[in-house]
Amino acid sequence: MTYLPKPKFRHPSLPANALGFTRRDYEGAVSTLCAGCGHDSISAAIIQACFELSLPPHRIAKLSGIGCSSKTPTYFLGASHGFNSVHGRMPSVLTGANLANRDLVYLGVSGDGDSASIGLGQFAHAIRRGVNMLYIVENNGVYGLTKGQFSATSDRGSKSKKGVVNSDEPIDLIGMALQLGATYVARSFSGDKAQLVPLIKAGLLHGGAAFIDCISPCVAFNNHEGSTRSFDYVRAHNEAVNRLDVIPARGEITTQYAPGESVDVRQHDGSVIRLKKVAADYDTSDRVAALTYLQRRQEAGEIVTGLLYLDEEPVDLHAALKTVEKPLNALSDAELCPGAGEIAKINASLR
């Protein structure tokens, strides 16, 4: 970490996006995490993704719970809305915020403790309700803030820094997300921004519950021999099924692949995800096949990364509840208080 704020000087040729902002305008306060923390790389990837999508910072809401990962929203998007909730309760706060104002882009940031232990129920219900959000779990497989105990996602058989072997079965957040109906599911690695940034972009544009499980080595407590979340281990066992380019609606398509190598998927908002296949037989539209594939590869000791499942026509919570189109704060008094007559009608219909 550092005590110093990052100098305001920037590279003279730093590009600006459609809004006239540079990448530096999407930064937050300087990080106080340990030097080399994978979470800082994910923050940098979020900054890059929001910059590239030209998202207006004041139209983004970033929410988190408790933990190293949940500290990170302070370190990116300094001009966005933020909410740091009780441990494990980010999903319900996010759900509430989303119901009140559907016009913002919702980014939930959590960790393996926050989402797979204390907040497991919250995680499950936000996903199954189809809240329109991008939910990122910064998964380091260890309780870093309490000095290195196994977390609920630590692999059975992996070793702690002290040499203890984990005997518990890990919680597979990707498998749960697929089963619970997430309409965008991906896994990535903090050390591979070329893969991570487009996944975050596509997830932010997705119109339903998007989930990214991002493996993020804990340099202080989980980057040793015997760990399955270390830089070396993840690099050695990373099996990407695809690479993607995200072309926002009305954006110009510039990447080209040889015929048969890539497939274009159009999302509801008009954006296009161009998938370059790495595993030739992998189909991102088949939920059941994805589950099977993931379990087979896991058995073989591989960490599958990339876009794993995508529903092009997601249905979100607002559609299911038939809520009003406008955010609550944009409704007039007359709309919010329809009068005694209307209330009487509603009450009568419920008798």
Add this chain to the structure above:
Amino acid sequence: MKPTDIAAPDYFHKVVDCQWACPAHTPVPEYIRLIAGKRFADAYMVNWNSNVFPGVLGRTCDRPCEPACRRGRVEAEPVAICRLKRVAADNKGDVTARMPAPAARNGKRVAVIGAGPASLTVARDLLASGYHVTIFEQDPFAGGMIRTQIPKFRLPESVIDEEVGFILALEPELRLGKRVDSLKAVLDEGFDAVFVGCGAPRGRDLDVPGRAEAAANIHVGIDWLSSVSFGHTTSIGKRVIVLGGGNTAMDCCRSSRRLGGEEVTVVVRSGFEEMKASPWEKEDAMHEGIPIRNFLVPKEVLHDRGRLTGMRFTKVKPEFDAKGRRNLVPTGEADVEIPCDDVLVAIGQENSFPWIERDIGVEFDRYGMPVVDPKTMRSTNPKVYFGGDAAFGPKNIIWAVAHGHDAAVSIDRVLHGLDPAERPAPGTSLVSQKMGIHEWSYDNDIAADLRHKVPQRDPSETLKDIRVEVELGYDDMLAYKEAERCLNCDVQTVFTGKLCIECDACVDICPMDCITFTDDAPEDELRAKLTAPATNATQDIYVADGLKTGRIMAKDEDVCLHCGLCAERCPTGAWDMRKFLLEMTHAGHACRKG
């Protein structure tokens, strides 16, 4: 791309842009840090060792370091390096105890001709190593052009006296007040070596109709300045024309304003931008109410039966031929007439060596310049060396000092039976500045301040007396603030590949996007694909291998702030901030090793 050899002295030297650009290679960031720490005497000695005349140069240097300063590529203006040097000189207190004592004589005798900056540098370097040095000077004082041509309102006499005094305290033999008429005669005295540092003493004259008739009121700039300096000239007419666009012209016009000139006009052949004068000298002249008129070529001196009345000029404009050469062609408009009482001609200086016999082995080229080896400063006569303006024509003080050091090294080596073409390597060191987890022994918090202006006395005061110094210099607080603008480019980012775990922390924190981890490629490909494209080809790319993934680390040195955040964020110490100190090896024991 080949991994960078950071052990080669030139690599990190080039990163310290100011030091690399300085002809004498003064360790600039080193003395600026000392100034920030109020260690003015230490800062002065770092300068004195390297450039001999810190007080003089802190007021008059042509500052090649400032256009090179990295700060100028990061924000609007470079650090005011030159004026910080003056702060060290003004506040140093008494440093006589730190000066070398006269050394025991080694029996070898060296003559230096002229007592200007080049000769005095040779004298200092050689006296301190035990040589008997004899200084020949036509004027009754030592100092050369520093004393005769730079007006006192820019450089007070006391500063010259002190710094020339440090050298005279080393006890050279002085032969002042007598012009040398024959180099052969000097050689015949049996000196082991002779250094010619006589400057470029002849001012170029004007050749237009009327020049001869009105001669009484037409003066050659450098001669006039020297006459002013010695107090022989104390007044000038109310209306003055100064011809020329160099620094001498600026000194002439500003001196005229102080000696009775009320309407002083500078007239220049070329455009404003192409003028040879430093931008700040033009600014100072205009600040004193002196207009600069460009694209006017002298046509005729106007006079009334020998009494100067004015000058006539042809209006010209620049035209570029197929080869891109500029020609000044008449615009066809009516001539311009400017009335005046005096004309000062400052249109260039020439070398002049009528006193050097052509049959003593010193060869001259067809332009009348001596043939001198630019590395050793030796002429074709193995006993004769040249330096300063005498060697390659008019340059400036800091070049003269650099020549002096080089010539002294050559003389010292030759007189010890060594080859002067083999140059001594500079002394270098590279030391980690890490003091704690996020503590460094230099201030790595980058100041956002813009360049601070040097306070000046009001023109109402300075125009009254030619001996009143215009610039007041920075006070302590301003000096500190300006010193804090220095980016400490000598504190180098040093990378050790085998320690790196490729976590990207340095890439993410770097405010200037200098660092990239990528697949290896040839340099031009690599420059294009870095996090921020490296378009400044004059700045190197630092490449290191030894990474586990087989990629390379590539760092563009161009706009690195040396803030050390890469090293603070590095979990393994693969990045470290190390101070690179390079000191040139001068004459003496060290230059004879190896």
